[in-house]
Amino acid sequence: MKPLLIKTLLTILVFPFTIIHLRAQEQVEKVNIQVNLDEKIGEMDPIWAWWGYDEPNYTYMKDGKKLLSEIASLSPVPVYVRAHSLLVTGEGTHALKWGSTNAYTEDADGNPVYDWTIVDRIFDTYIERGMKPFAQIGFMPEALSSKPEPYRHHWYPGAPYEEIYTGWAYPPNDYKKYGELVYQWVLHCVERYGKEEVDSWYWEVWNEPNIGYWQGTMEEYFMLYDYAADAVKRALPTAKIGGPETTGPGWDKAAEFLTAFLDHVRDDKSYATGKKDIPLDFISFHAKGSPKLVDDMVQMNIGTQLRDISEGFRIVASYPEFKDLPIIIGESDPEGCAACSVNDYPQNDYRNGTMYASYTAAAFSRKYELADHFGVNLLGAVTWGFEFEDQPWYAGFRDMATNGVDKPVLNVFRMFGMMEGDRVKINQDGLAYDFLEVRDHSVREKQDINAIASKSDRSAAVMVWNYHDNNDLTVPDASVSLQIKGVSGKKVLINHYRVDQEHSNSYTLWKKMGSPQAPSNEQIEALEKAGQLELYTSPFWVESKDGTVEIELTIPAQGISLFKLEWK
Numbered sequence: 393m394k395p396l397l398i399k400t401l402l403t404i405l406v407f408p409f410t411i412i413h414l415r416a417q418e419q420v421e422k423v424n425i426q427v428n429l430d431e432k433i434g435e436m437d438p439i440w441a442w443w444g445y446d447e448p449n450y451t452y453m454k455d456g457k458k459l460l461s462e463i464a465s466l467s468p469v470p471v472y473v474r475a476h477s478l479l480v481t482g483e484g485t486h487a488l489k490w491g492s493t494n495a496y497t498e499d500a501d502g503n504p505v506y507d508w509t510i511v512d513r514i515f516d517t518y519i520e521r522g523m524k525p526f527a528q529i530g531f532m533p534e535a536l537s538s539k540p541e542p543y544r545h546h547w548y549p550g551a552p553y554e555e556i557y558t559g560w561a562y563p564p565n566d567y568k569k570y571g572e573l574v575y576q577w578v579l580h581c582v583e584r585y586g587k588e589e590v591d592s593w594y595w596e597v598w599n600e601p602n603i604g605y606w607q608g609t610m611e612e613y614f615m616l617y618d619y620a621a622d623a624v625k626r627a628l629p630t631a632k633i634g635g636p637e638t639t640g641p642g643w644d645k646a647a648e649f650l651t652a653f654l655d656h657v658r659d660d661k662s663y664a665t666g667k668k669d670i671p672l673d674f675i676s677f678h679a680k681g682s683p684k685l686v687d688d689m690v691q692m693n694i695g696t697q698l699r700d701i702s703e704g705f706r707i708v709a710s711y712p713e714f715k716d717l718p719i720i721i722g723e724s725d726p727e728g729c730a731a732c733s734v735n736d737y738p739q740n741d742y743r744n745g746t747m748y749a750s751y752t753a754a755a756f757s758r759k760y761e762l763a764d765h766f767g768v769n770l771l772g773a774v775t776w777g778f779e780f781e782d783q784p785w786y787a788g789f790r791d792m793a794t795n796g797v798d799k800p801v802l803n804v805f806r807m808f809g810m811m812e813g814d815r816v817k818i819n820q821d822g823l824a825y826d827f828l829e830v831r832d833h834s835v836r837e838k839q840d841i842n843a844i845a846s847k848s849d850r851s852a853a854v855m856v857w858n859y860h861d862n863n864d865l866t867v868p869d870a871s872v873s874l875q876i877k878g879v880s881g882k883k884v885l886i887n888h889y890r891v892d893q894e895h896s897n898s899y900t901l902w903k904k905m906g907s908p909q910a911p912s913n914e915q916i917e918a919l920e921k922a923g924q925l926e927l928y929t930s931p932f933w934v935e936s937k938d939g940t941v942e943i944e945l946t947i948p949a950q951g952i953s954l955f956k957l958e959w960k
Contacts, residue, residue, distance in 0.1 A: 429878030431817035444474035445778035449486040474526035481534035496533035563608040571619035578627035602649035622664035634674035640700030695834030718771035734788025746950035798923030813848030881959020890928035892951035898923035
């Protein structure tokens with residue numbers, strides 16, 4: 393294990409650990425991070441406890457159910473799950489960027505036929521695990537599509553992305569029938585799951601209507617929203633409905649759509665009711681980064697994602713009527729296409745290892761700070777990354793697990809799951825990145841060696857990371873002096889968890905095995921164990937001095953440490 397020195401003020405306790413360097417390497421100048429547990433800056437709201445994916449039928453498949461169970465178990469609060477294609481026509485077949493439920497068809501006379509069997513199976517899978525639907529009202533059933541042919545797409549990685557936009561993406565041929573479909577769906581959910589349960593869900597209208605996912609005009613989307621929102625409220629007046637789930641507002645066209653939508657809700661009469669009563673309970677938009685290859689190396693762009701978030705927050709904050717509404721970043725990821733594997737998109741060669749993990753730690757910390765900066769109510773940020781059935785091992789999809797084995801990124805969410813209570817103040821020396829600096833310039837010069845911390849009644853948690861946009865593991869290790877003030881107990885139990893190349897990392901082990909595409913049962917068992925969050929040292933007790941504990945650590949490139957402190 394790497395050197396670990398625990399100190400208290402005036403008294404130094406050096407533990408007799410054997411020092412083993414994972415690699416000999418120059419270290420950057422020591423970074424001093426001070427945590428003040430007595431200085432609250434906000435709630436440690438679980439904005440990370442939101443997931444989503446394109447392929448809804450993966451939900452109830454073997455590896456899908458396994459991963460959902462793991463995601464549910466890592467969170468102290470119910471996790472919300474968002475899936476596309478919940479109303480798409482078909483028999484439940486699955487493929488990349490495709491899914492179906494056959495919820496709505498019509499008989500020979502054009503009368504509606506509702507079949508909730510597959511949708512129920514999806515939502516049952518969530519509810520059984522204590523999760524909740526972030527229920528997407530989409531996409532258009534074949535019988536309601538104004539241009540149904542062709543309906544089913546057969547997209548594959550490497551094919552033009554536009555090929556996915558088939559008959560399901562078009563406006564309805566009858567908005568009243570569409571509204572009745574939504575009404576019957578919500579009514580069915582209330583009857584099946586109970587009013588109290590469905591009251592806790594969120595309903596949204598469509599996905600990214602400012603690009604090809606909506607083959608109608610902006611005004612036609614507003615009409616779609618009005619009819620859906622009216623139907624939801626008629627079925628359950630206390631239900632929560634929102635939108636518009638536009639793409640990243642850092643793009644001026646997306647910002648214009650989001651702004652026009654908010655203007656419509658504020659100023660216009662509803663297409664459905666003819667009254668100025670358009671409901672809006674939350675606001676949603678997306679935020680994506682933009683990795684690229686630079687001299688055959690993947691270079692992330694965390695700043696691009698943060699600028700999307702920042703502009704979305706700015707727009708919402710500019711509306712006094714909506715400033716306090718919850719914001720859900722409906723997809724919040726390092727780039728745009730989860731189903732685009734590394735074989736066809738080499739810039740996505742960050743997803744299997746620790747780059748995705750360290751990026752996630754650094755990005756989520758800045759989401760909190762940007763929400764504080766604009767004074768908005770950030771409820772959730774959806775990670776659009778689930779799992780892909782019947783795919784090669786570590787194929788480089790943006791997912792949390794491969795063939796039932798967790799990737800390193802999921803362990804960062806396990807760390808976040810141990811952080812609760814209040815977010816508390818972090819002070820850094822001059823080497824630190826300010827969150828606005830990361831937003832405006834990304835992480836291209838010095839390394840981003842930083843932290844986020846929380847405190848509850850008799851515990852605290854501090855997450856520290858060593859991130860850089862360049863996917864380069866040869867950058868220097870970080871030497872960190874971590875000072876934690878405001879510890880109210882004398883004896884403190886510390887658990888130190890780590891994600892890096894050698895810890896909590898199934899991908900490293902898989903490569904050491906020779907990258908098998910048909911691993912044995914014994915190998916799979918070992919990979920599953922390596923995919924779990926790992927303690928870096930055994931738990932240990934220290935004494936605080938005047939309420940202060942200091943920790944000296946070395947953290948490698950793309951490494952993330954979580955210190956969990958508990959006292960009586």
